[in-house]
Amino acid sequence: MLLRHTPKEIVERSALTVNPAKTCQPIGAMYAALGIHKCLPHSHGSQGCCAYHRSALTRHYKEPVMAGTSSFTEGASVFGGQANLLEAIQNIFTIYQPDVIAVHTTCLSETIGDDISQITGKAQEEGKIPAGKYVIRASTPSYVGSHVTGFANMVKGMVEVFSGASDEKEDQINVIPGFVEPSDMAEVKRITREMGIQAVAFPDTSEVLNTPQTGRYEMYPKGGTTIPELKSTGRSRHTLALGQLASGPAAKLLDAKCKVPCTLLNLPIGLRNTDIFIETLRQVTGASVPEALRLERGQLLDVITDMHQYFYGKKVALAGDPDHLVALTQFLKDLDMDVRHVLTGTPGKKFVNRIAEITGPNVNAYEAKDMLYFHQLIKNEPVDLILGNTYAKYIARDEDIPLVRTGFPIYDRIGHQYFPLFGYQGGLRFLERILNALMDRQDRDAPEETFELVM
Amino acid sequence: MSSILEQRKNQVYEKGSTGFDLACEQKSLAGSVSQRACVFCGSRVVLYPIADALHLVHGPIGCAAYTWDIRGALSSGPQLHRLSFSTDLQEMEVIYGGEQKLYRALVELIDWHHPNAAFVYSTCIVGIIGDDVESVCKRVSAEKGIPVLPVHSEGFKGTKKDGYKAACDALMRLIGTGDTAGISPVSINILGEFNLAGESWIIKDYYRRMGVDVVSVLTGDGRVSDIRRAHGARLNVVQCSGSMTHLAKQMQERYGIPFIRVSYFGIEDTAKALYDVADFFADPVLREKTQDLVRGEIKQVYPQLQTYRQALSGKRAAIYVGGAFKLFSLLKALDMIGIRTVLAGSQTGNAEDYARLQAACAEGTIIVDDSNPVELAKFVQEKSVNLLIGGVKERPIAYKLGVGFCDHNHERKIALAGFVGMVNFAKEVYATVMSPVWNLPKTVGKQVRHENT
Structure with missing residues (x-):
């Protein structure tokens, strides 16, 4: 009886949380960022946050999980983390050579008032971001929302940086699969492929967090949505956002920013919701549902x-x-x-x-x-x-x-x-x-x- | 990726090359993919095993969520420490302060569980918004009549080591508040032993058989009442020196209790630990009992170890652990079962540790401080390693490379302490290093024989 302490009688608690049914925003942001090809998530906060998130994701996926941290010290916490983040951006691009750094904040950096948009802007001005490389960002204070909203904020961050408005639409759609497993993201791609639909799924952690054993260690595995794909999302005809909370904000931003209309759907779990997903795919693309x-x-x-x-x-x-x-x-x-x-x-x-x-x-x-x-x-x-x-x-x-x-x-x-x-x-x-x-x-x-x- | 290694050349050393001067105890480079954790993490792992105390994490939810029952520190009684308690600070509290919420949470918790003490962990944000945790604790302590101890573990205020220190400081406030009547003159405290997989029980049993009274274990299977009277012990026996030397020093200063450093990992070190304790009390009967115990135990385990040694002889290991102290025992233990260590490193070792390590290692061994996955993977491959010993973040790297792995950290399920622990260790190493799964990638495929070709 591990939970022998649990009384049957429910007394409403005013201040205490016991055995949480959520965790904090940054881990969701880190997970979302892993769904971009050659992206290194970066935690703008103390070293511990990053270590905890990596450990948690490693325990869940049994896969190596890479992420950088601004390694806040007492000094940074007094004078602001700008110097740390600028240095981190420079170090990461020279040392780990990702295509994208996805910075998320923590309760610490939010509370001391670090403005990461301004800091990444400064990094750009100072030439710390090499040509063809990107820094995306999400504000994810741990005292707001949960890991799910953290995920949503980072996906929104992808749209903010990559999606460009264009009158020239491509014959493709976007699907935002939500805070789901790599296997689910792969299934979204399989279904659209079966229907002959050109779709960009983002983020996409398949073949990032379920990679094969090859005898090699790949810091950046094969999977993940690529930069050209992310850039093309603004030219898509439609966005299907699966899961209102995790995918809604990015889809709405795509609509506002790039005039890509969106449909918010439930996750395609079960007969009815899968029917709705496939029917919506059919309606927005005109594709037919194949025999398979x-x-x-x-x-x-x-x-x-x-x-x-x-x-x-x-x-x-x-x-x-x-x-x-x-x-x-x-x-x-x-x-x-x-x-x-x-x-x-x-x-x-x-x-x-x-x-x-x-x-x-x-x-x-x-x-x-x-x-x-x-x-x-x-x-x-x-x-x-x-x-x-x-x-x-x-x-x-x-x-x-x-x-x-x-x-x-x-x-x-x-x-x-x-x-x-x-x-x-x-x-x-x-x-x-x-x-x-x-x-x-x-x-x-x-x-x-x-x-x-x-x- | 060559630049990763370029940047870190001062924190990597190959024995035999000239001029040993490993840079250590440095802050990790901003942006580095370090395997290190924070102050809070250090405090939390040290105090966590005290099973009849409340552990309330004051801050947003994450810090409590990630430390919910992740350490296999077993309790023989209460399981209170395995629950996760948090004040789950929200935006309004971050703006207006979290003291009121902390007070209410503490009162709710204490009224519900009637614990023997409560620890309140400060997280990053508490240090920033300036909650006076100390005064809230004082108030609740006075109202409820139990020790309510603040742990100053704001994540950014240093490294994991500073977290150990903050935990020791909290323990110091508890020690000395209990009655020491009836404590035997032949008595010790066991420091830096966390009862992972029941290891404290193995060690306590040795001392019981020797006739040494164990007043308290800090903190494995810990109880508040034992800790309160820990100052009545005559000797502090410190394992995992990284976490608890600070406490031993403070106890020496305040209560005049001397301490010795030991390790219970491996046959040699376990025997030495027990003999050192016996020698301290300078009692011939005790010495004789210890000798009988050690001889009896070794007689039991030695033949089993020889079997493993034969099978494992010539295999190569890489070790990357949190604290450096573990490294020395691991080197010896691996040597005993015929395995050569070709890479040794830690997250938080100091200059003294690395100098000792350098002396203990064979030529060609690579020594690293605050390493990263890319570097570890490179050396594991270059040095044809068969076994990686590390923690949760290292495990999948080893497996991806097709190399055996042994967890020497919080997630270990098997007791590795004492004489029996050495056999368990050998067995675990054998199971992973000699596993046929590593040969599967090479063998399958060759077996396909087509007729008519």
Whole structure:
């Protein structure tokens, strides 16, 4: 009973967060930046921030994660970090030779008032940025939003620097996949390819954070959206932003800055949201849906109908990030499952309404809460299944409830890097995992006389 | 990438080349991809294993989130230290100050858990907005009747080492507040031992069998009441000198407790540690008991080690760890199982450490300070390394290069301390170095034989 301290009775806390259901903005910014080819993320703050983010991403992906830091000292914290950042930019371009440096701030540099736009401007003036190289930036104070908003801010930073307005449109679209796994980003590209659509997906961490073992260490792996691709986003005909929170701001900026109209969609998780994604792709490009995708859809639908009796009425509790939770809730609802508790640590009042719109009012949906609260909800109204990140395993163990790992971070299982949650096939694998969890439990708990061979 | 190495030539040395003068204890270059961490990180890892205390991180959420149950410091009782407590500072508090929120969070926490003490960690931002953490702690301490100790661990105020110091300072305020009645004259504190994978338990058991009373372990499987009476011990036995020498020195000054430095890693060093403690008390019976213990233990593990030595003989290792002190034990331990160290480095070693390291290493060994992944990868390949020993950020680099890896940091799952720890270490090294997976890239493909060709 690791969480023996969790009382069933919920007392609203005024100041204390216990077992967070979010983390801070900079790690999201760092992750987004890794989705640009030959980009070195840079943390403008103390050394520890950068070390923690790299460690966290390494634990999640089992991959080396590179990033620089301004290595703030007491002096920098008094006199401002401009000198550190200028020196860092120069050092990074000479030493590590990336094509792009993606600078994000931290609570420290924000609070002392460093203006990174001004500093990077100065770096440009002073010739510290070599020709053909770029510095992009995002303001990501840790005391605002969460890792998801940090991601969104860095993606917006990509548009700010790279996307140029042009009347000459290219026959292509943009897809912003959101704060999702490399496998999901690859799935977005596969689906558009299957449909014969020319699409720029950004950021794109596939083949950056799920690279093959080659016997070599590559500081800049093969994957990532390239600079020419990023520059072309302003000439695209349309932008599909997957996930309102993570991708919305960049898509809206592309619209405002380059007159590329955008459509904000839920993450294409599950049958309905994948349908909407593909239908939107079809409408904005005029492409037709190929037989291969129809087959995948049919197979997903087939499994749903084959197994629907196992889903019916099963109570589920979900904790995670808003974009994921909205799409997952829709999928579970379509499976006739009973979504009981949906909780995110990321602040944002809209979230609660969006969940209630899908489930109806009979749901416990919360924003800006923590995992202690999530546990208490489950104690008060037990469920059959938990969907959450690795940290949900304490609750799953204490309450003896099956857990299907979804979201970020996942430190104790593999798979998320390679198998998408997106698309029909992602939906199929997700169903398999849910069913395995539920059926393993049924097998474990069944009395001898009703222990079933055929399920 | 040659420029990476050019910039760092003063922090890399190859034994045998002339003029050993390794630049160390320097700030990392701004923009460097360093493997180092911050002050907060140092304090947090040192105090974290105290299992019946509250650990409240005062700052925005990240610092608490990233240090939530990431250290395998085991507790035999309470698991309170494995939860993550934060004041989760928001923009308004950054503007108007976080003292009120800190006060309320502390009161909420203490009323809920009734802990024996509370540690409040200051993060970067607290140092900038100027919260008076000290006075909040004092107030809550008076109201709740338990020690509430501020830890001055603002991330930017130095390196991880300064964080160790801040943790030691907080501990010093706890030590000396308990009753020392009944403490045996043959008694010690174990400093700098964090009970990763249960290592403190192994070591405590040795001392128990020797007849030495362990008053407190700082901080592995730590308890507040033990720490409060730590000043009653006659000797401080300091491991991981980087983190706890500061505390030992302070205790010597204030309470006149002498200290010795030891390591429990490897057979030679463990035996020496136990003998040094026995010698300190200059008791022939104790000496004899220690001898019996050491002989009995070695008799048990030696044959097993020989088996591993035969298999591993001639393999080559690279070591890159946080503190330099670990390096010396690792060198000896690797040597014992037939492995030659060809690269040794640390994040935070000082001049004295590196001079000692240089003397302990064989010709041609590369010594590095504050290294980076590109450099590590280069040397691992150049020196045909079979095993990399490091922490979380080094692991995937080793695997990408097709080289075995052993975690000698927080994430280790297997106890490496003491005599039994040496066998565990040999086994772990054997499992990774001799794994057939490293041969897969070479063998698969050659096996395909086409008929009719």
